Amino acid sequence: MTYNEWFENHSKKHAAIMKKLEGLDDYDVVQYFIFENMVEKEPDFCALYATNTKCHEMYELNCYMCGCPHFRFNKSPVMEDDLEFHSICSISSKHGKRSYRDKEVHQDCTKCTVPHGEDYILSHFDRDWLTMMAKVKN
Ligand code: SF4
Numbered sequence: 001m002t003y004n005e006w007f008e009n010h011s012k013k014h015a016a017i018m019k020k021l022e023g024l025d026d027y028d029v030v031q032y033f034i035f036e037n038m039v040e041k042e043p044d045f046c047a048l049y050a051t052n053t054k055c056h057e058m059y060e061l062n063c064y065m066c067g068c069p070h071f072r073f074n075k076s077p078v079m080e081d082d083l084e085f086h087s088i089c090s091i092s093s094k095h096g097k098r099s100y101r102d103k104e105v106h107q108d109c110t111k112c113t114v115p116h117g118e119d120y121i122l123s124h125f126d127r128d129w130l131t132m133m134a135k136v137k138n
Contacts, residue, residue: 004073084103093112
């Protein structure tokens with residue numbers, strides 16, 4: 001699956017859940033997206049839910065802001081010094097890193113929990129996932 005396919009697909013899944021949660025206030029919406037609740041109530045939201053696997057081992061993993069507003073992907077890779085940049089982190093998080101596959105450069109977020117913490121989510125909250133992710137697709 002390409003970045004763009006994942007992005008478009010995920011935005012639809014997020015919007016469908018938000019439609020169901022229209023009566024809840026912002027705080028309760030974020031609570032609904034706690035990993036354990038999502039595994040039970042929204043099994044199709046993430047492929048990892050089928051095996052009850054967290055993408056990051058952390059206390060109270062919250063899935064509301066998956067992907068991440070700081071992630072940037074290029075529909076057509078940007079060439080630089082003979083390398084193809086497919087994705088980067090716009091804030092150069094010290095917990096993220098670049099991964100290299102031949103000439104391809106991809107952002108590796110496996111050790112970064114920035115978008116999964118409740119405080120972060122509530123301070124960057126929007127009910128529209130595409131608004132939160134407005135700068136991600138390039
Ligand atoms: S490294 Fe962290 S902050 Fe950067 S894009 Fe990945 S998850 Fe977001």
